[in-house]
Amino acid sequence: MTEGDTYDILSEMFLTVLYGAAPVMIVALLVGLGIAFFQALTQIQEMTLTFVPKIAAIIITLLAATPFIYNVLLRFSDRIFDLIVSGGV
Template sequence: MDTASAYDILRMTIDTILLACAPILAVALLVGLIISFIQALTQIQEMTLTFVPKIVAIFGALALTLPFIFGTLTRLSDRVFDLIVSGGV
């Protein structure tokens, strides 16, 4: 295994991780911004108001995007296993 193939596998892994976690992070960001905006307008600084809706939204987004995440991770593992079988690693 040379450094170019190790770099390629590492790049594919990082790209896959970023792609798989992007929907969850986007939902968390959007819900956090909405809650912060509501808190700024109403001046309610309750800590549970920050965490509970965000956790519910994250679990909902996770339930909806789980097939996408699984497919993305499966494609990465298939590519890496193909490299191993072909002797590229």
């Protein structure tokens, strides 16, 4: 196993983490921005208004995106296990 192979595995690992976390992070960002705009427009500064909708949106997104996250992780783990079996690691 060369340095190039190690670099390829590490870069694929980082991309896998980004792809797996992207749906939740994007929804959290959009909900947070929407709540911030709502609070700025109405001057309501309630602390629970920022947390409850964001947590609910994250939970719903996790439930909806679980098959996608599973497939992303499955592809990466299959590649790593194939490398281990073939003696490439």
